[in-house]
Amino acid sequence: MGKLGVIIVAAGKGSRMRSEESKQYMQLGGRPILVHTLQLFQNIQQIGSIVLVVGEADLERCSQYITEYAFTKVKHVLAGGKERQDSVYKGLGALSGETEWVLVHDGVRPFVAPEQVLSCWHKAMQEEAAVLAVPVKDTIKIVDEAGQIQSTPDRRSLWAIQTPQAFRFSLLLEAHERANVDGFVGTDDAMLVERMGVPVHVVEGDYYNIKITTPEDLPWGEWIAKNVRGEKSS
Numbered sequence: 001m002g003k004l005g006v007i008i009v010a011a012g013k014g015s016r017m018r019s020e021e022s023k024q025y026m027q028l029g030g031r032p033i034l035v036h037t038l039q040l041f042q043n044i045q046q047i048g049s050i051v052l053v054v055g056e057a058d059l060e061r062c063s064q065y066i067t068e069y070a071f072t073k074v075k076h077v078l079a080g081g082k083e084r085q086d087s088v089y090k091g092l093g094a095l096s097g098e099t100e101w102v103l104v105h106d107g108v109r110p111f112v113a114p115e116q117v118l119s120c121w122h123k124a125m126q127e128e129a130a131v132l133a134v135p136v137k138d139t140i141k142i143v144d145e146a147g148q149i150q151s152t153p154d155r156r157s158l159w160a161i162q163t164p165q166a167f168r169f170s171l172l173l174e175a176h177e178r179a180n181v182d183g184f185v186g187t188d189d190a191m192l193v194e195r196m197g198v199p200v201h202v203v204e205g206d207y208y209n210i211k212i213t214t215p216e217d218l219p220w221g222e223w224i225a226k227n228v229r230g231e232k233s234s
């Protein structure tokens with residue numbers, strides 16, 4: 001089956017949250033959002049090792065979380081880079097030689113269902129690259145700088161892409177190295193693999209796997225934690 005490692009990226013500044021505390025450390029159901037995410041991956045038996053990538057200033061508090069919550073699978077805690085892509089690349093460096101398969105997951109997506117994490121990995125084992133996603137519910141328009149609608153893509157082909165994203169480790173490493181050489185920056189890892197001409201497969205997830213991004217996501221997140229994922233406040 002091959003070994004499975006996870007990179008959890010949590011080195012962002014959370015500027016869209018407009019809060020003093022970085023969003024990954026904000027409390028949700030009595031624990032920091034990042035702790036919820038780590039607990040989820042710690043609990044998945046098939047996962048061998050976790051690399052946690054955080055801001056330089058947060059290395060110490062994150063190392064404390066590892067001890068306090070007994071996250072025994074977290075093998076490395078390291079400082080991220082300027083862009084999300086740089087943070088993932090650093091995580092790949094730490095996992096190098098340790099794993100055949102890698103999942104990349106946002107530290108601020110604390111509600112992914114474990115069975116969907118595994119479905120995504122299983123698809124990657126068949127196809128080399130897979131991502132969780134959900135069909136877009138709204139009608140999406142392409143709008144120009146003047147605020148004028150240019151076109152309406154067929155909704156049946158639009159998917160909102162989530163994490164985790166799962167890859168053969170060597171494929172994702174090559175994709176990052178090529179992007180770095182070309183100066184290409186993408187907002188997710190799949191983009192880097194897509195531009196190599198390698199197909200990335202979509203695995204349907206659910207709408208509860210939200211990324212905590214803006215303030216209105218917080219009450220929604222509290223509700224999901226309580227009513228969907230069955231978490232108790234601590």
Ligand SMILES: Nc1ccn([C@@H]2O[C@H](COP(=O)(O)OP(=O)(O)OP(=O)(O)O)[C@@H](O)[C@H]2O)c(=O)n1
Nearest residue numbers: 009010011012013014015016082083084087107
């Ligand atoms: N240089 C960066 C930027 C982002 N991330 C992580 O990538 C994930 C998804 O990014 P996003 O929600 O955009 O987080 P931020 O970049 O923190 O948010 P914003 O764009 O609002 O500043 C988050 O877990 C974030 O911490 C990271 O590890 N390193």
Ligand SMILES: C[C@](O)(CO)[C@H](O)COP(=O)(O)O
Nearest residue numbers: 084106161162163187188211
């Ligand atoms: C990786 C991601 O979560 C997939 O939806 C997303 O692309 C992160 O991008 P952001 O621009 O940093 O929100």
